[in-house]
Amino acid sequence: MLDKVIFFFFAGVAILSAALMVTRRNAIHSAIFLITTLLATAGIFLQLRAEFIFIAQIILYVGGIMVLFVFVIMLVNLDVALHQLKFSRQKWVALLVTLALAAEVGVMLWSSRGVPGQGFLLPSAVPAGQLPANTEALAGRLFDAYLLPFEIASVLLLVAMVGAVVMAKKRT
């Protein structure tokens, strides 16, 4: 019961502020609503007993990536943008296509609701009390089976860092 209340609270906050994010004219307001969405998603992760992802989401997404976004918005802030067209001209076509996608995925999810393991039914979720310590299990898996992807991710971050510095540097 408490699980359900927590889930619907965070899900409602996430969807509402996501909808507000794509409709606000000011980019700073969009960034604030995206931060709200990310925090609500972090709550969903906690409700799923994924404590490490929960804290990584808050530190990395909200504390790192979104601060970067806010900095760039302040760097390229244009007052003229506030008086211009908010959506592009193909917005009705785009909305139609997205609604078609929504109908497709929704029908697929709804029609598989009776199938165990695919729809709404669970095969056998482990009870929350019997889960192993989350961070320990995650670290064990990350540095054992997924060590190579982990190292590749670090190389990717290094390349992205160099690329961002080169791209944003002033040409002299």
Add this chain to the structure above:
Amino acid sequence: MMPIGYYLFLSMALFLIGAIGVITRRNVIVVLMSIELILNAVNINLVAFSRMFGDVAGQVFALFIIADAAAEAAVGLGIIIAFFRNRETVMEDEMDLLKW
């Protein structure tokens, strides 16, 4: 744990809102933020299935997706700053240098 369908519907809703943002908004920074929203929706799916099967592999991949999102944001914002320096705009339909 609640049935997995709730998480799938939440993830679908966030993904579609992000897709609407990517397709319809003109401001490139908001488009990048919508892409972050899409990546986040995928993370919900991964963590929910990881909880459902009692296997932390899904959370490992969610971590990789967070790292990818950081890399993508850094490079994308670098491109936006470089472009803004040249053309004084962040509107995507004014980015028509390749248009003949």
